[in-house]
Amino acid sequence: METNRAIRVLSFGLGVLMLFHGIDKLSNGVDHIVKMLTGAGIPYGQYIAYGVYIGEVIAPLLLIFGQYIRLSGAIIAFNMLVAILLVHKNDIFTLGEHGAWSIEVPLLYLIAGLTLALWKVPKKSV
Numbered sequence: 663m664e665t666n667r668a669i670r671v672l673s674f675g676l677g678v679l680m681l682f683h684g685i686d687k688l689s690n691g692v693d694h695i696v697k698m699l700t701g702a703g704i705p706y707g708q709y710i711a712y713g714v715y716i717g718e719v720i721a722p723l724l725l726i727f728g729q730y731i732r733l734s735g736a737i738i739a740f741n742m743l744v745a746i747l748l749v750h751k752n753d754i755f756t757l758g759e760h761g762a763w764s765i766e767v768p769l770l771y772l773i774a775g776l777t778l779a780l781w782k783v784p785k786k787s788v
Contacts, residue, residue, distance in 0.1 A: 669781055670728060673735070676774045677725030680738055684718030698748050717741025725778070735778025742772035 687695075692711040699707025718741065721734040746754070746768050753764035763769070 669731065669778065672774060673725040673728065673731050673778055676738065676771065676778070677722040677734075679722075680718055680771065681722040681726070684715065684722060687714055687718055695748075702748060714741065732779050732781060735775040735781070737775070739772050739775030739779055742768050742775060746772065 692714055695711040695714055696708050699711055704710060717737050721737040721741070724730045724734040725738075746765055750765045750768055756764045758764050758766075
């Protein structure tokens with residue numbers, strides 16, 4: 663039972679924090695993501711960019727409401743991996759102003775999503 667409570671806290675927290683990124687995309691659009699994808703030579707970048715809504719709006723809402731936790735975690739982990747490779751690729755081997763790893767926040771989101779994706783639902787004892 664404790665594991666379920668801990669997973670609930672992690673999924674709710676990750677969902678709320680990621681949703682802020684999604685709200686930004688809903689407010690300001692994904693044009694900057696389209697430019698990054700097409701600039702990286704990714705075909706159909708103008709369409710793929712809309713996938714960010716799945717990773718930053720739909721998956722977080724599902725986590726907040728406790729639905730499809732493993733799938734939502736996997737989607738967010740993938741979303742953050744792509745964000746690290748596209749947005750933060752020049753920061754991977756750098757430290758921030760106060761000595762922290764420059765990609766620690768996106769990496770923390772990735773690890774939290776991966777943790778939820780790998781979580782196995784405990785079997786109920788009879």
